[in-house]
Amino acid sequence: MHETLERWSTRRAFILAVTGAAVGLGNIWRFPYITGENGGAAFLVLYVAFVLLLGLPVMMAEIMIGRAGRRSPMQSLGHLAARSGASRHWRWLGLFGAATVFCILSFYSVVSGWSIEFLVAAINGDFRGASAADIGAGFDAFLADPARLTFNHSLFLAMTLLVVAAGVAKGLERLNNLLMPLLYLLLVLLAGYAATTEGFGVALGWLFLPDFSALTPLVVMHAMGHAFFTLAVGACALMAYGAYMPDHQSLPRAVGAVAVLDVAVALLAGIAIFSVVFSQGLDPGEGPGLMFVTLPIAFAELPWGALWLSVFFLLLLLATWTSSINLAEPMVATLQGWGLRRGLATAVVGVAVWSLGMLSVFSFSSLAETRVLFGMNPFELVSTIPPEVFLPLGGLLIAIFAAWVMPEEAARYALDVGPGGFRLWRGVVRWVAIPLTLVVLVAGLS
Numbered sequence: 229m230h231e232t233l234e235r236w237s238t239r240r241a242f243i244l245a246v247t248g249a250a251v252g253l254g255n256i257w258r259f260p261y262i263t264g265e266n267g268g269a270a271f272l273v274l275y276v277a278f279v280l281l282l283g284l285p286v287m288m289a290e291i292m293i294g295r296a297g298r299r300s301p302m303q304s305l306g307h308l309a310a311r312s313g314a315s316r317h318w319r320w321l322g323l324f325g326a327a328t329v330f331c332i333l334s335f336y337s338v339v340s341g342w343s344i345e346f347l348v349a350a351i352n353g354d355f356r357g358a359s360a361a362d363i364g365a366g367f368d369a370f371l372a373d374p375a376r377l378t379f380n381h382s383l384f385l386a387m388t389l390l391v392v393a394a395g396v397a398k399g400l401e402r403l404n405n406l407l408m409p410l411l412y413l414l415l416v417l418l419a420g421y422a423a424t425t426e427g428f429g430v431a432l433g434w435l436f437l438p439d440f441s442a443l444t445p446l447v448v449m450h451a452m453g454h455a456f457f458t459l460a461v462g463a464c465a466l467m468a469y470g471a472y473m474p475d476h477q478s479l480p481r482a483v484g485a486v487a488v489l490d491v492a493v494a495l496l497a498g499i500a501i502f503s504v505v506f507s508q509g510l511d512p513g514e515g516p517g518l519m520f521v522t523l524p525i526a527f528a529e530l531p532w533g534a535l536w537l538s539v540f541f542l543l544l545l546l547a548t549w550t551s552s553i554n555l556a557e558p559m560v561a562t563l564q565g566w567g568l569r570r571g572l573a574t575a576v577v578g579v580a581v582w583s584l585g586m587l588s589v590f591s592f593s594s595l596a597e598t599r600v601l602f603g604m605n606p607f608e609l610v611s612t613i614p615p616e617v618f619l620p621l622g623g624l625l626i627a628i629f630a631a632w633v634m635p636e637e638a639a640r641y642a643l644d645v646g647p648g649g650f651r652l653w654r655g656v657v658r659w660v661a662i663p664l665t666l667v668v669l670v671a672g673l674s
């Protein structure tokens with residue numbers, strides 16, 4: 229298999245594509261609810277620290293491998309390993325990544341489907357005049373209805389695979405250009421509204437004044453897993469995008485911009501959501517429904533609330549769309565690498581992801597009490613173990629490969645920084661990122 233010639237058309241397009249992969253449910257849905265479940269500020273501090281110390285350097289490592297290999301993840305790893313005389317078995321890391329995104333996409337598609345339902349409800353004005361209790365009850369009734377969940381899950385997955393089948397670079401570029409600026413604008417507006425609510429002060433204190441006494445190794449592991457998840461790192465999915473990265477673009481600078489935007493979106497969403505939580509006397513540890521219950525309440529109080537809410541869910545949907553396209557890409561690339569045509573590869577991925585996703589659909593009704601493993605039902609299991617164990621494990625192996633195994637001159641070239649910058653990056657990966665990931669994983673799992 230030869231090098232791919234496909235490239236993102238501009239440097240900006242590459243940054244937007246990676247931002248599109250990073251910003252999604254992880255920032256707006258998952259970040260608030262797991263921060264709520266894990267006690268607030270102390271968790272937030274850890275998450276930001278992990279983004280800086282692990283997420284960023286490993287993200288550079290991952291994209292760099294793709295850029296140096298210019299092939300699908302499995303083939304890039306195999307090719308670079310061979311060039312430095314290391315074992316070709318490194319290529320199985322690409323398959324492990326594909327298995328990880330397989331699990332993640334299955335629940336991601338189901339939850340993204342919730343935004344479709346809410347978008348339609350918002351456009352219909354269903355939330356107008358509804359009380360917090362009404363909205364909560366409506367959401368519970370929706371989750372208990374597998375037919376509606378299945379419909380939305382199927383629709384969302386079909387939307388994703390349509391773009392993937394067409395080839396990622398072109399369709400995605402156009403989508404991203406419009407979407408990202410609008411999403412930020414709306415979140416700033418929402419956070420501005422939050423500042424006028426009575427819960428705002430409590431929310432800020434709860435988010436930003438840490439109490440480290442409540443930390444356990446498990447909470448630390450949740451924070452690390454979330455840092456990988458939100459940056460889309462650890463599953464070779466960004467490696468696939470790195471293969472299309474143009475020459476002459478500084479990787480650290482591009483990645484730094486993405487991380488800042490990613491954290492900013494999460495913080496804005498968190499401020500907005502927790503202001504509502506504390507204004508309405510809701511429970512921050514409410515779980516996966518947190519965003520879906522709080523935001524309709526918040527918007528209901530704004531002038532033209534129904535309109536804003538519709539726009540918000542539309543943007544959320546587009547943001548999850550660009551993320552799920554990134555989630556699907558490594559699987560399709562892997563199958564293509566095995567000789568399948570792109571259309572067929574996409575169809576195979578679609579059937580498999582849809583089927584696994586059905587377990588998540590039923591996890592809110594008939595399978596709710598079915599404890600598969602570790603006391604978790606299927607949805608809890610796939611939305612916890614792959615992000616919090618598989619991604620860090622994948623990230624660890626990616627880091628080891630990038631900093632110890634692959635040829636140094638290829639790494640240096642693909643990172644595109646000066647000699648000092650290269651040594652700094654490699655030092656951080658070797659002596660901070662790798663040991664820290666290992667320690668947190670071992671402590672969290674034992």
Ligand code: TRP
Binds near residue numbers: 250253459462463466
């Ligand atoms: N980062 C995305 C989010 O926050 C999810 C995501 C997209 C992802 N691509 C990924 C997670 C690859 C892990 C690996 O919603």
